[in-house]
Amino acid sequence: xxxxxxxxxxxxxxxxxxxxxxxxxxxxxxxxxxxxxxxxxxxxxxxxxxxxxxxxxxxxxxxxxxxxxxxxxxxxxxxxxxxxxxxxxxxxxxxxxxxxxxxxxxxxxxxxxxxxxxxxxxxxxxxxxxxxxxxxxxxxxxxxxxxxxxxxxxxxxxxxxxxxxxxxxxxxxxxxxxxxxxxxxxxxxxxxxxx
Numbered sequence: 001x002x003x004x005x006x007x008x009x010x011x012x013x014x015x016x017x018x019x020x021x022x023x024x025x026x027x028x029x030x031x032x033x034x035x036x037x038x039x040x041x042x043x044x045x046x047x048x049x050x051x052x053x054x055x056x057x058x059x060x061x062x063x064x065x066x067x068x069x070x071x072x073x074x075x076x077x078x079x080x081x082x083x084x085x086x087x088x089x090x091x092x093x094x095x096x097x098x099x100x101x102x103x104x105x106x107x108x109x110x111x112x113x114x115x116x117x118x119x120x121x122x123x124x125x126x127x128x129x130x131x132x133x134x135x136x137x138x139x140x141x142x143x144x145x146x147x148x149x150x151x152x153x154x155x156x157x158x159x160x161x162x163x164x165x166x167x168x169x170x171x172x173x174x175x176x177x178x179x180x181x182x183x184x185x186x187x188x189x190x191x192x193x194x195x
Contacts, residue, residue, distance in 0.1 A: 053147045093118065
């Protein structure tokens with residue numbers, strides 16, 4: 001899937017970016033025809049890294065198996081551009097299953113569970129520690145979360161406005177459908193294009 005340009009989307013939350021340095025591995029071509037080899041600049045060092053990201057996938061009744069497979073395919077594209085660590089959260093009217101990930105294979109171990117309905121407030125309740133999963137609260141403090149990515153069709157009520165203070169500038173809504181029709185209480189909206 002080529003629906004979202006993850007390089008642009010996550011560029012603002014990237015924790016570590018390679019620095020530019022002079023290297024002969026990529027010489028400056030302007031001086032090559034004069035017989036001189038001068039070091040050129042290129043990015044050297046660690047890959048781009050995004051940590052403490054929350055990827056929240058809607059598994060309500062309006063999201064089918066084919067949609068879920070497309071969402072996971074789209075998420076796999078993140079790993080082409082970034083070294084990502086965080087937590088995958090499946091949600092409907094309550095949190096279904098959660099799990100930490102460092103690689104794509106870690107995400108595949110987390111199984112979706114749905115109640116059939118849709119209430120996005122349950123995710124924000126979990127992220128601030130109001131909801132326990134397996135008897136434990138969310139281990140990451142709300143202030144330490146770098147980004148909350150929702151992949152959803154956008155069909156739910158706007159009962160989560162009270163969380164704007166914590167997550168207003170950290171939330172990105174990836175809408176499967178028409179993003180123009182989706183009006184969130186806060187956050188940035190991006191459309192998920194179909195092939």
